[in-house]
Amino acid sequence: MEKVTEILVEAAAEAVEPRFRALAEGEVMEKAPGDLVTVADRDAERIITRRLRELLPVPVVGEEAVAADPALARALLEEPAAWLVDPVDGTKNFVAGEPSYAVMASLVRSGRAVAAWIWQPCSGTAYTAELGAGAWQNGRRLVREQVTTAPESWTGILKSRYFDPPTSHRLLANARALGPLDPGRRAAGIEYPLVATGERDFILYWRTLPWDHAPGSLLITEAGGRSARFDGSPYLPEPPGGTNGLLVAADPDQWETLREILLKGF
CATH class of the missing domain: 3.40.190.80 (D-Maltodextrin-Binding Protein; domain 2)
Structure with missing residues (x-):
């Protein structure tokens, strides 16, 4: 769990954060009308994909890779295990210079997410979850109490x-x-x-x-x-x-x- 968090943090530091509020002309494109992608998305996904495969050599279903080849997403149903990657979640916010964006990954086994990672670079906050083992915020256990209000x-x-x-x-x-x-x-x-x-x-x-x-x-x-x-x-x-x-x-x-x-x- 800690290793994947480290991968997301380091990929964000290398490919995403230096471009926050510093995107140059030509570094923002449209995959489809209104659907933005930046060089930060693509570079971060390449880094994360390579390092996740070194950790566990299974298919990596990345948002940008699927945009180029939609058939890659079939691995979520057809492979025993696959990584899921969102290199910059909230790309429009990122482009607008708003801090509400994240870098995310999850591990899917037999069609079910069994581990998850969310890294919020601007707040320096990491959220992790492992099936059957709990959810965590920067190492602190998260437990929602039963709601008793109206x-x-x-x-x-x-x-x-x-x-x-x-x-x-x-x-x-x-x-x-x-x-x-x-x-x-x-x-x-x-x-x-x-x-x-x-x-x-x-x-x-x-x-x-x-x-x-x-x-x-x-x-x-x-x-x-x-x-x-x-x-x-x-x-x-x-x-x-x-x-x-x-x-x-x-x-x-x-x-x-x-x-x-x-x-x-x-």
């Missing part, structure tokens, strides 16, 4: 951007039964730790790309929370284009209540 006091993040307008409007209407909504930070590697540490109670996502959600989902479940599809099935990382919709909550009972409230009428 729903109207629960605060969370509702990522309505990728829902169609009628669905988004219904979700926002249902959410009036809850506490204030946080608009989100445009980076899963920043948002999931907010629930793990108690700063927020829940998150609702639609689009669930594996490199964005495998690390945080394991962090939440190992801290005592729940991350599951809308039908209650556990989150499993799968190639882009698969199942969408994910509800994350501080504890399993709260998850059930949130589903009743937020998904009423669906």
Whole structure:
């Protein structure tokens, strides 16, 4: 666990942090309309990929590698083990000079995330999780206590951007039964730790790309929370284009209540 954290920290220090608020002309591109990538993303992924394969020689499913060759993501389903890498989670924030970005990795075995790492360079904070062994923040064990407050006091993040307008409007209407909504930070590697540490109670996502959600989902479940599809099935990382919709909550009972409230009428 410590070795992978070291790999992410060192890759960020070499390829990402020197370019923060210092990107030159031509170092920001579009993979698709509105979907940014920078030289920092690509360089960091190359470094992380090489070093992870030295640690455990299994396929590496990196966000930028999959953008170039989508078939690489099949390793998540077809290989006994694979690494998942998001070299700069929150690229738009990074390009804008906002500190809400992270460097992330996870290890997938038999289609399930078994270890996860989130490194937040601007705060110097590392989050790790290992299946059955707990969740940690800079070496401190994270444990979410059972939520005992009423729903109207629960605060969370509702990522309505990728829902169609009628669905988004219904979700926002249902959410009036809850506490204030946080608009989100445009980076899963920043948002999931907010629930793990108690700063927020829940998150609702639609689009669930594996490199964005495998690390945080394991962090939440190992801290005592729940991350599951809308039908209650556990989150499993799968190639882009698969199942969408994910509800994350501080504890399993709260998850059930949130589903009743937020998904009423669906």
